[in-house]
Amino acid sequence: MPGMKMPGNFYLVGLMGAGKTTVGRALARATQKTFYDSDHDIEARTGAKIPVIFEIEGESGFREREAESIAALTQLQGIVLGTGGGVVLNPNNRKLLRRNGYVIYLRASPEELYARTCHDKNRPLLQTADPLAKLKELYQIRDPLYREVADLVIDTSQQTVNSLLQLLLKELERQL
Numbered sequence: 001m002p003g004m005k006m007p008g009n010f011y012l013v014g015l016m017g018a019g020k021t022t023v024g025r026a027l028a029r030a031t032q033k034t035f036y037d038s039d040h041d042i043e044a045r046t047g048a049k050i051p052v053i054f055e056i057e058g059e060s061g062f063r064e065r066e067a068e069s070i071a072a073l074t075q076l077q078g079i080v081l082g083t084g085g086g087v088v089l090n091p092n093n094r095k096l097l098r099r100n101g102y103v104i105y106l107r108a109s110p111e112e113l114y115a116r117t118c119h120d121k122n123r124p125l126l127q128t129a130d131p132l133a134k135l136k137e138l139y140q141i142r143d144p145l146y147r148e149v150a151d152l153v154i155d156t157s158q159q160t161v162n163s164l165l166q167l168l169l170k171e172l173e174r175q176l
């Protein structure tokens with residue numbers, strides 16, 4: 001289904017490694033929308049990489065910047081937005097996402113997320129002695145919040161990025 005035109009915005013939520021950036025880019029291409037990534041937007045606005053922002057301003061400083069970025073990006077039309085894994089912690093972010101777009105939760109188990117992220121050092125929250133335990137803890141806290149904002153929950157287990165894209169397009173076509 002190349003070049004399928006669909007109305008509105010698509011917002012992708014989920015934990016680190018869920019595929020928000022990867023699947024988001026592919027979805028934008030397929031639906032002729034512009035892709036944005038809130039993590040990249042924060043880095044561009046700040047002029048610093050996420051690990052550096054965490055180091056200097058702590059997680060709370062990062063969350064303030066993230067809220068500003070979400071407020072700006074949810075004013076845009078015709079976009080696919082890949083969000084940061086912690087975006088749903090802020091109630092105002094949740095409200096903005098729900099109001100302004102169709103929210104897709106890319107779900108994966110902590111074990112799978114660990115396998116996808118363990119070679120990558122760009123996620124400060126996973127720079128701990130036991131990243132799998134951290135992912136399990138984040139999953140417990142956040143899975144209900146992702147579900148709360150989601151219009152659609154997609155299980156990404158045992159799926160390639162391309163098969164996920166096909167599944168998403170089929171589901172979106174059915175629902176919209």
Ligand SMILES: Nc1ncnc2c1ncn2[C@@H]1O[C@H](COP(=O)(O)OP(=O)(O)OP(=O)(O)O)[C@@H](O)[C@H]1O
Nearest residue numbers: 015016017018019020021022085116156159160161
């Ligand atoms: N369904 C999938 N199957 C296998 N690997 C995947 C899948 N989705 C994503 N990946 C891989 O997992 C890694 C993390 O994906 P990606 O960066 O898109 O996640 P993210 O949700 O944007 O994470 P973050 O919240 O940290 O930005 C990438 O190397 C990507 O290629």
Ligand SMILES: O=C(O)C1=C[C@@H](O)[C@@H](O)[C@H](O)C1
Nearest residue numbers: 016039050084085086123124
């Ligand atoms: O899950 C999280 O809290 C985060 C996920 C990443 O996307 C980044 O937004 C940052 O590393 C924090």
Ligand SMILES: [Mg+2]
Nearest residue numbers: 020021039082
């Ligand atoms: Mg990402």
